[in-house]
Amino acid sequence: MGMKQVIKSLDAFPRAEDHLLQKTQSGALVSVIGLIIMATLFVHELGYYLTTYTVHQMSVDLKRGETLPIHINMTFPSLPCDVLSVDAIDMSGKHEVDLDTNIWKLRLNMDGHIIGTEYISDLVEKEHTHHKHDDHKDHDEHSEQKIHLQNLDESTENIIKKVKEAIKNGEGCRVYGVLDVQRVAGNFHISVHGLNIYVAQMIFDGAKNVNVSHVIHDLSFGPKYPGLQNPLDDTNRILHDTSGTFKYYIKVVPTEYRYISKEVLPTNQFSVSEYYSPINQYDRTWPAVYFLYDLSPITVTIKEERRSFLHFITRLCAVLGGTFAVTGFVLNYLLYCSSSIDHCIHPHGWPIFFRPKSELLF
Structure with a gap:
């Protein structure tokens, strides 16, 4: 058998007969x-x-000396911007009252429309200039209260009248910006704690009248990646004829998202549980919205693959x-x-x- 015949015998596509075509x-x-x-x-x-798909991997978090960015965007429909402050404290002992770096406040009318912008509350700033105090201590001595009230200057009294008028008109406040905190467990809270306790008493006539109803439009611990869902986005907590303290316990998980292009996006995802404590007439604390966060020692790496x-x-x-x-x-x-x-x-x-x-x- 010749070479041509051998090659022909390997043909897997023989020609069909004419009647089959x-x-x-x-x-x-x-x-x-x-x-x-x-x-x-x-x-x-x-x-x-x-279509790309994602692969999840876990490893020990080795990051050190970095800051943790906290993006907040919240509305307080029943509190004017002049009395709201953003305070932060962490386990290292760092305590900051009325943070004003990269934090803005939008004044809202009772319909939720913007009527003004403020970078920092003048009233809070003035009170901290005259009175250095710890927000979590009890200042209830009657004699000390008289001394403080007597020392209020005319400008402070005018601002107090202005705040009372804003509350009467149903003015609210939108707080948004970025907090850069240390990568250790801690908390930040939004409240009237930045006010002198006696000024707050004059404005609200008791903690029971501080309505900390709030709407969380966005709360995240870093930039968003595809598929990320932050559990507190679009959260509504509205109080009627009552007041109290909200506490959100947050577990932050360091995360790296690796795109198909090899670009790496460092960020964080988190889980949350919620607790509400109504205030009663014997409480000496003032209502607030707390966000207590802790960091997981495990880093999650999410990789896009094809x-x-x-x-x-x-x-x-x-x-x-x-x-x-x-x-x-x-x-x-x-x-x-x-x-x-x-x-x-x-x-x-x-x-x-x-x-x-x-x-x-x-």
Whole structure:
């Protein structure tokens, strides 16, 4: 046997006989249907190949000396901006009252429309200039209260009148910005704690009248990545004829998101549980909204990945080849049955789908 004959014997696509190449209407119909199916499956497989998926990995958090960014965007519909302050304290002992770096306040009317912008509360700033105090201590001595009230200057009294008028008009405040805190456990809270305790008493006539109803539009610990859902976004907590303290216990999980382009986005995700404590007439604390956070020692790495091109080609060949084989089988069955219906019925009454190879048209 010559070399040419050996090569011919390896041909996997022998030429069909002429009578098997006849074109029919049924063959055209099956061919069109098969092409539509193959095109649909091709588009599906191409989309499957181009779509990225994520892989999650965990490791020990080795970050040191970095800050933790806290993005806040909240509305207090029942408290004017002049009395609100953002305070922060952490386990290292650092305590900051009325943070004003990268924090802004928008004055809102009773309908929620913006009527002014403030960078820092003048009243809070003035009170901290004249009175350095710890917000969490009890200052309830009657004699000391008289001394402080006597020392209030005319400008402070005017601001107090202004705040009372704002409360009467239903003025609210939107607080937004970024807090950069140390990467240790701590808390930040938004309240009237920045005020001198006696000035606060003159404005509200008791802690029970401080309505800390709030709407959390956005609270996050870093930039957002695809698929991230922060559990406190769009949270509404509205109080009616009562007051109290809200506490949100937050577990921050350091996270790295690696895009398919190899770009790395450092951020954090978190879980939260909530506790509300109503105030009573014997409480000496003032209502506030606390966010108490702690950091997980585990870092989560989320990587975008795409399926390999060889995987795509393998699936594509299987899909297209399988569709071609099935349509060929259907066409054979239709043509074989068209010659005689008796050929397609088993003696027991069910269709015969498989015939000997010698009986098939191709």
